[in-house]
Amino acid sequence: MRKSLIAVAAAGLTLSLAACSGGTTPGATSSPSGDVSSPAASAPAGSGTVTIWVDETRVETFNTIGEGFTAATGVTLDVVQKPTGDIKTDFIAQAPTGEGPDLIVGAHDWVGDLQANGVIAPVELGDKVSGFNELAIQGFTYDGQLFGVPYAIENIALVRNNGMVSDTPATFDELIAQGKAVEGAQFPIVIQQGDAGDAYHLYPIQTSFxxxxxxxxxxxxxxxxxxxxxxxxxxxxxxxxxxADEKVVSVSLGGDQAKQAFIDQKTPYMITGPWNIADFEAAGIDVSVLAVPSAGGQPSAPFLGVQGVYLSSQSENALVANQFLDYMASKEAQDKLYELGGRTPALTESADAVDDPILAGFAEAGKEGQPMPALPEMGAVWTFWGSAQVSIITGAAAPEAAWTEMIANIESKF
Structure with missing residues (x-):
C-alpha cells in the first residue's frame, strides 16, 4: 500500500514470454535447465491466426488493436465478443476441451480461479518487469508466477463538483461537515451501496482504519x-x-442512484471510478478527482483493478499467441489502448506520456492502493462482507457484533 501507481519509466521494452504450467505449452521447447524458452522469440512472422475473447465493452477496441497487430506482424487477430459475465466461466469450461480461445481479456482478480483450474499459462518478463507499473505486475502474480500481460489500471477516488465546493478538507469527518453546510445539498457525500452492500466502494474508508x-x-x-x-x-x-446516520451510505443508494444524485447536484462529492466521468461532464459538471480523505488516521487505500490478457494453457497457437502478447507490451499498443479506453496504461513509458488531469487525479488517489485480491478465498469474503455492512447500515445489528460474526463466518470457509 505504499508503492507509487506510476513506477519508474523504462523504454525499449521487449517481452520474453514463457508458457509453462505443470506441463509444456504446445509449441514451446525446454532448455537444458528445464526452463521454457520464449515462444515469441522463435515465432515465425507474417502467418497464422490467434483467437481472443473480449467482452462487449472492449470488442471495438481490440478490433482496432488487431488491425495494428496484423500490420506489424502479418498475423490475424480473431476477436470474438463474449458477454462480460460469461468469459471466465466459459473459458474454464471450454479450454480443457480444446474449444476455447488462445487468449482472453480480463481482470487480474480472475487469476486465482483460472490458475486453480489449470487453464492459463505463466508469462515470464525477466528483467523487463521494471518497464511495467509494479502494482500491475503484482496484480497478475500468483504463487510467485506472472500470469498475463497487463495493459490498464483503474481505481476509485473522490470526485468533487467544483461548482458546489472549491476546496476539500484533509479528513473525512471535516468533509462530511463541509458537505452538510453546502446549500441545496441533500447528501454531504455519496458512496454507493444498494441492498447487497458494496464493500469495494467503502474500502478506502476501511483501510484508513x-x-x-x-x-x-x-x-x-x-x-x-x-x-x-x-x-x-x-x-x-x-x-x-x-x-449511515449522516446519510452518506444507504441501501437505497445503489450505483445508479448515487450517480444520479451527483448529476442532479444533490451532493458535492461521490466516491466512484473513471467510468462515470464522461456522464458527469456530459451533464455540464466541472469535476476534480482527488484522493479519499482519511477517516481513521491512516492513508485511504482503494482497490486497484488491473486489466490484461491471459494466455490459454491449452492453446494450439502458442507461438502466434505470444507474438500478440509481445505486441501488447509495446508502447504502440498501450498508447492506442489508452486512446480508445481512457484507462491509465500499465506500461510506465505510456503512462508517463499521459497528460490528463482526471486520470492524474485517479493515479494520485491510487498511490496507496493495492490490487484487488485474486485469492480463491475472496469468494467466501464478498458475500459475508457485504451482508455485514448492510446489517450495520440498516441498524439490523450492532456494528461490533455484526463485524465479529462476519469475521467468524469468513474464517469458517477457509
Whole structure:
C-alpha cells in the first residue's frame, strides 16, 4: 500500500514470454535447465491466426488493436465478443476441451480461479518487469508466477463538483461537515451501496482504519490471513454506522442512484471510478478527482483493478499467441489502448506520456492502493462482507457484533 501507481519509466521494452504450467505449452521447447524458452522469440512472422475473447465493452477496441497487430506482424487477430459475465466461466469450461480461445481479456482478480483450474499459462518478463507499473505486475502474480500481460489500471477516488465546493478538507469527518453546510445539498457525500452492500466502494474508508481485507507478506503479496479483524476492523464498523446516520451510505443508494444524485447536484462529492466521468461532464459538471480523505488516521487505500490478457494453457497457437502478447507490451499498443479506453496504461513509458488531469487525479488517489485480491478465498469474503455492512447500515445489528460474526463466518470457509 505504499508503492507509487506510476513506477519508474523504462523504454525499449521487449517481452520474453514463457508458457509453462505443470506441463509444456504446445509449441514451446525446454532448455537444458528445464526452463521454457520464449515462444515469441522463435515465432515465425507474417502467418497464422490467434483467437481472443473480449467482452462487449472492449470488442471495438481490440478490433482496432488487431488491425495494428496484423500490420506489424502479418498475423490475424480473431476477436470474438463474449458477454462480460460469461468469459471466465466459459473459458474454464471450454479450454480443457480444446474449444476455447488462445487468449482472453480480463481482470487480474480472475487469476486465482483460472490458475486453480489449470487453464492459463505463466508469462515470464525477466528483467523487463521494471518497464511495467509494479502494482500491475503484482496484480497478475500468483504463487510467485506472472500470469498475463497487463495493459490498464483503474481505481476509485473522490470526485468533487467544483461548482458546489472549491476546496476539500484533509479528513473525512471535516468533509462530511463541509458537505452538510453546502446549500441545496441533500447528501454531504455519496458512496454507493444498494441492498447487497458494496464493500469495494467503502474500502478506502476501511483501510484508513488499518483494516485491509487480507494481510500481506514481506514481498507485498496477499496471504490467506484476514487483516480486517481486531480493534481496527471494529473501529471501522462503528464508523460505518456513523456514515449511515449522516446519510452518506444507504441501501437505497445503489450505483445508479448515487450517480444520479451527483448529476442532479444533490451532493458535492461521490466516491466512484473513471467510468462515470464522461456522464458527469456530459451533464455540464466541472469535476476534480482527488484522493479519499482519511477517516481513521491512516492513508485511504482503494482497490486497484488491473486489466490484461491471459494466455490459454491449452492453446494450439502458442507461438502466434505470444507474438500478440509481445505486441501488447509495446508502447504502440498501450498508447492506442489508452486512446480508445481512457484507462491509465500499465506500461510506465505510456503512462508517463499521459497528460490528463482526471486520470492524474485517479493515479494520485491510487498511490496507496493495492490490487484487488485474486485469492480463491475472496469468494467466501464478498458475500459475508457485504451482508455485514448492510446489517450495520440498516441498524439490523450492532456494528461490533455484526463485524465479529462476519469475521467468524469468513474464517469458517477457509
Amino acid at each position: 488499518g483494516a485491509p481485507v487480507f494481510k500481506t507478506d514481506a514481498s507485498g503479496a496477499y496471504t490467506a490471513e484476514l487483516g480486517m479483524g481486531g480493534p481496527e476492523g471494529l473501529a471501522f464498523a462503528n464508523y460505518l454506522k456513523k456514515l
